[in-house]
Amino acid sequence: MKRNTNYYIRKAHRYLGLFLGIQFLFWTLGGLYFSWSDIDKIHGEHLVMEKKDFSTTSGLIAPDSILIKINSRQPLTPIAKIELVETLGEPYYQLQLMTGEYRLFSAKTGHLKPQFTKDEVIEIARTYITFEAEVKETELLTIVSNHHEYRERHLPVWAIAFDYEGDPVVYVDAVTGQFERIRHNSWRVFDWLWMMHTMDYETRDNFGNWLLKAFSILGLITVLSGFLLFGVSYNKREFKFLKIKKS
Known part of the structure; x- marks a missing residue:
């Protein structure tokens, strides 16, 4: 037994x-x-420059004036947050709506900024990275799967792939022009x-x-x-x- x-x-x-x-x-x-x-290198922090201070804050329109001007034309969904940001040396008011959407208005003229073009986001990406490399590919993403390396983030976004060690890809928000993420091979191995x-x-x-x-x-x-x-x-x-x- x-x-x-x-x-x-x-x-x-x-x-x-x-x-x-x-x-x-x-x-x-x-x-x-x-x-x-x-973990800092996994996140790609060694590939990204520190955020710079505003180059200027003079001559800006008050945000209240822009809101009045916007609502007089077409009332927006209630606003959750207003933030002063700078992109390519220009100041903007970044509005986050209660729906989760974003709008970008010039802090000098109050005009609505259209979506950033491919050339603009490439220039933005270059201001954030610590290396010099040629751009291999750019793509405007409006939808991603649960397995994409830029999942669960705000869309649409531009993906700028650089010809550099580790195959880094910089993600820049197409609406706000803000740097969102950088992904490279070490992060992809970590993620898998x-x-x-x-x-x-x-x-x-x-x-x-x-x-x-x-x-x-x-x-x-x-x-x-x-x-x-x-x-x-x-x-x-x-x-x-x-x-x-x-x-």
């Missing part, structure tokens, strides 16, 4: 280990990459390993998904079965060792 128990425990431990081994490998590789990586680590293959950040819970429970069972297997077979091994030693 004892022999049969050992057999089934050993067999269960073996197949559980084989089934979970690949995921354990990804967890280990991800943990090593996360712990040995500089993070997805494998959380086992959330849709959004990557859901730690409560059923697949992760199931593998965590099976992993615990595998470890416990290993301890149990050692416990039920320890005395037998010890007896053989003592017998050999006496002879």
Whole structure:
């Protein structure tokens, strides 16, 4: 009876280990990459210049005047936030609407700024990066999937890919002209390993998904079965060792 128990425990431990081994490998590789990586470099901060102060704040129209002027033409959705920003050396009032949309108005003339063109966003991107490189490709993104490296961010956005080490891509908001993100190969590896680590293959950040819970429970069972297997077979091994030693 004892022999049969050992057999089934050993067999269960073996197949559980084989089934979970690949995921354990990804967890280990991800943990090593996360712990040995500089998170600032993963975010690309070494590729981005620090934000500069405003070059000038004189001669600006008061934001109240612009709001009055806007509402007299076409009332806007209630405004959640007004912020003074500078893009390509020009001051603008950036309006965030309650709907989550943005509008950009010149702080000098009060005119609505149309969406930024490809040439403008390339120039904006160059003012933020710390390296010099040729532009490989530009693309205006109006929709992205859950697996895109610029997911869960404001759209539309321009993606400017540079011919540089790590294949960096700079994302500039098409409406506000603001630098949003920079992505490069180290971040992409991090993101992929993070997805494998959380086992959330849709959004990557859901730690409560059923697949992760199931593998965590099976992993615990595998470890416990290993301890149990050692416990039920320890005395037998010890007896053989003592017998050999006496002879």
